[in-house]
Amino acid sequence: MLSVMAHPIAPENLLSPGESSALSERVRTPRSNPAGCLIEFRSVSVVYPNGVKALVDVSTEIEKGEFVFLVGPTGSGKSTFLRLIYGEARASVGDVIVEGKSVRKLRHHQIPFLRRRMGIIFQDFKLLPNKTIYENAAYALEVIGAPSREIARKVSHVLYVVGLEHKVRMFPHELSGGEQQRTSIARALINHPPILLADEPTGNLDPDTAWDIMQLLQQINQKGTTVLMATHNRIVVDSMKKRVLTLGSGAIVGDQLKGGYSGGS
Amino acid sequence: MVLRSLPFFFREVALNLKRNPVMTIASASTVLVLVIVLGVFSIVAVNLVKFSRVVSSQFHMTAFLSENMSLGDAMQIQKQISGLPHVARIRYVSSEEALKRVGEWLKEEINLEGLVKNPFPSSFDIYVDDPTAMDEVAIGLGKIQGIKDLNYARKEAARMVPFLRNIKYACIVLIALLLFTTVLIVSNTIKLTVFARRREIEIMQLVGAAHWFIRWPFILEGVLQGLFGSAVAVTLLYITYTNLLATLVNSVPWFPLVSNPLTLHQILAALVASGCIVGGAGSFIAVNRFLRV
Incomplete structure (x- = not known):
């Protein structure tokens, strides 16, 4: 693939099977150092005006430098999860904390400043x-x-x-x-930006191109950017061996280090 | 912050006008057509208003004084008249002047040179600020010693003045309606052009653009589209009206057409200004709808 050749980092350096970052090896225990926590969900529920419950009592933490996959069936709340982080959706109950600041308490005119602290890519x-x-x-x-x-x-x-x-x-x-x-x-x-959010970034791409993009995201992550990616791409998730947050009907049903697509269910 | 981004805004506007030519032309030509309609009507309206003012100003009252009244007594009466309400202006007409005036009028038919005695009394031409108040003034004049007789076009004033005033009100109402319609149509057209770019607005927000940063290029674009449209419209109106004026002054000399360049320029400037304002405000409102503020 030509586009891979143009890539400054050779693909083999990015996805060697035995590779695992120091972050993903760390044992997940209750945090003693909240300063390392970049994104925190505190008992977040989101109910849309039409009554649909998009998220129900979701609590989790994402640390600096992590690469996290967000998986789950359509309608399980993946997009809402991301939208809460960039201030497009608001928590009905609970709060989302990004870099120590409550997103829920942000005024409308402060949202652009929140978004300048993150990059967002879409399908x-x-x-x-x-x-x-x-x-x-x-x-x-x-x-x-x-x-x-x-x-x-x-x-x-x-x-x-x-x-x-x-x-x-x-x-x-x-x-x-x-x-x-x-x-x-x-x-x-x-x-x-310290955070990169990706909502199905490979959803519209053929498998080879999808791998290109995944390599790019991994490279970005290795330089210290926290990457949070919602995806349906089972192969990508299974082979990358990163943290996997599994959502089902608006709740977190699985949270695995070096997980796989079906790991939570 | 705004100042620092100004070069970017101007570049944005230039690029958008260039890359969305259809939308630009759609907005500008909507403004063009509506400003022409509004302009034609405004010019007709100022002419009608001027016409009615000229006609009403010709209504005046003539108070004839007792014969052989001295100039001093006449001045005394003048003072009393000016004290009355609604009296705007008084002009003394001596009996000699009255004779001369009639002589002018009738010089084709009768020669007044041979008169032994001047039959005309001295009089005052009294101009009132409101022709419908003539009766009221007449009552006041009746109480003044030395005024022998009073003459004024009572019926004509009673009929003409309210008619002329209604013309004025009708013009104001119609212009207001027309302006309202113009604002609606132009802002709707602009809303469409902004609607076509609503996804861009959404993307700009996702990238972290502040509202004002998204808004300003749109507003500037709206103002420019308004300016283009109204400038062309006003140029066309100006050329047409000045040509028409040249023809009408000769063919309908009795009609007091507005030829004062100041008035004309004021109208045309107001039209350009309203084109710009409607364009800018239309964009502002349209963008705000998609900014979800």
Whole structure:
């Protein structure tokens, strides 16, 4: 695959079968050091206005540097789980704490600042259709008012990291799905956020391209970014041997280190 | 923060106008058509209002003084008249002047040179601020010693003045309705163009853009679309009206057309300004709907 070749890190370095990070080996015990906790769910329930209970009494913690898969059938609350973290959904009961701050208590105008602390990628990429690849990546810096010289430098760098440095002038519709997802990852990473949220990032991609994206995410995680990824991709989850949070009917039904897709059920 | 992002905003607006030409043209031409309608009506309205003002100002009362009244006594009476309510302006017409005036009028038919005695009494032309108050003024004048007779177009004033006033009110109501419709149609068109980009707004929010950061380029775009549309409309109106004026002044000389460039410029400037405001405000409202504020 050409796009893999363009990748700055060789794939074999990313997914060797015996690999396991120090984080995932640590024994999960009640935390004595809450400072290490990046995202915390405290008895969170979400009831939508139509009465649907999306999450029921969910409590969990995600530490800095972790790579966590969020799995479960459609409608089990995976997307709501992520939406709570980036402030798109609000907890009806309980609270979500991100970097020590309560998301529930954030005022509407503070939400953008929460989102600047995280990169978010989606199944449908959510790229701005009228902007070039360069402009899409740069947008995340424009919103924080970064100087144009810094923008130029960071955009070139991040597009190099995701292997798109030769497509900067193209528009999203001119790219393949994998390339579009790389663009959205570039945009997500450009601010060096401590958290990367991914909602089914491989859902629209063929298996090979999906692996490309997974390698990229793993590389990002190895550089210290906490990655939280909701997915249906059983093969990816089973072979990556990361922490797996399994949701079922809005509740956490499994939480395994080095888990597999069906581990919780 | 806003200042630092200004270059970005201008680049954004330029790019969006370039990359969404259909939407830009749709909004600008909606503004164009509506400003022309509004403009034509405004110009007709100011002309009607001017016409009614000119007509009402010609209604005046004439108070004839007793014969052989001295100038001093006349001045005394003038003072009393100016004390009455609704009296706006008084003009003294001496008996000599009255003779001269009539002589002018009738110079084709009768020669008044041969008159032994001037039959015309001196009089006051009394202009009132409200022609419907003429009867009230007449009562006041009746109480003043030295006024022998009073003449005014009572019936005509009673009929014409309310009619002219109704024209004015009708114009105001119609312009208000037209303006309201214009605002609705333009803001709806802009809402459509913003609606076409609602996904972009959602994405901008996900990337952490503050509301004002998303809003400003849209508002600037709306203002520019309003400006384009109304500027073209106003140019067309200006050319048409000045040409029309040149023709009508000759063919309908009795109608007091508004030719004062200041009034005309004020109307045209107001039209451009309202085009910009409606464009900007329309964008603001539309964006806010998708920002979920």
